Amino acid sequence: xxxxxxxxxxxxxxxxxxxxxxxxxxxxxxxxxxxxxxxxxxxxxxxxxxxxxxxxxxxxxxxxxxxxxxxxxxxxxxxxxxxxxxxxxxxxxxxxxxxxxxxxxxxxxxxxxxxxxxxxxxxxxxxxxxxxxxxxxxxxxxxxxxxxxxxxxxxxxxxxxxxxxxxxxxxxxxxxxxxxxxxxxxxxxxxxxxxxxxxxxxxxxxxxxxxxxxxxxxxx
Numbered sequence: 001x002x003x004x005x006x007x008x009x010x011x012x013x014x015x016x017x018x019x020x021x022x023x024x025x026x027x028x029x030x031x032x033x034x035x036x037x038x039x040x041x042x043x044x045x046x047x048x049x050x051x052x053x054x055x056x057x058x059x060x061x062x063x064x065x066x067x068x069x070x071x072x073x074x075x076x077x078x079x080x081x082x083x084x085x086x087x088x089x090x091x092x093x094x095x096x097x098x099x100x101x102x103x104x105x106x107x108x109x110x111x112x113x114x115x116x117x118x119x120x121x122x123x124x125x126x127x128x129x130x131x132x133x134x135x136x137x138x139x140x141x142x143x144x145x146x147x148x149x150x151x152x153x154x155x156x157x158x159x160x161x162x163x164x165x166x167x168x169x170x171x172x173x174x175x176x177x178x179x180x181x182x183x184x185x186x187x188x189x190x191x192x193x194x195x196x197x198x199x200x201x202x203x204x205x206x207x208x209x210x211x212x213x214x215x216x217x218x219x220x
Contacts, residue, residue, distance in 0.1 A: 133207035
């Protein structure tokens, strides 16, 4: 029950910032629909999920929430579990944002790029969960003020990986892999996507266990 209360508290902390994201989401949808490109809503969903996952740490530290939890005898494990559950629930509005151009296309009779949207949804889940799996333990161990610069490490890593794949690696090296993916039946692609999500989710759970140990040993 306390974990559900902590989950609700995370939502209450970010609620004042939701209007800003609603405006950004609206712009992403307009551009996505106007240019018939699902990348804009998908990228906005990834940015939204990563930022909203960090806000509770920032606001909690500013309001000295750790001391409040200790005063109210809230178990640190419940705080960590509530934060990780909150990170999972953020995927729901992310899915709605990613699939909204597809829904509008189906309603208006436009082209429906199901495979492209599904791929963007998979990328959103993988990137968002990996980012949070890396940054949440750092925040629980050191606090937001000390760890906020460390979380740039995964951002730099993913950005560098993207540049290497699309700008440095020759196209003829990627072509066989892309052709292999295109040749796979739908069932195999679904299996690969599900396996990737399962691996990332396992890493997310392991991250939660590590965060519990860090937060339990941390001096307030």
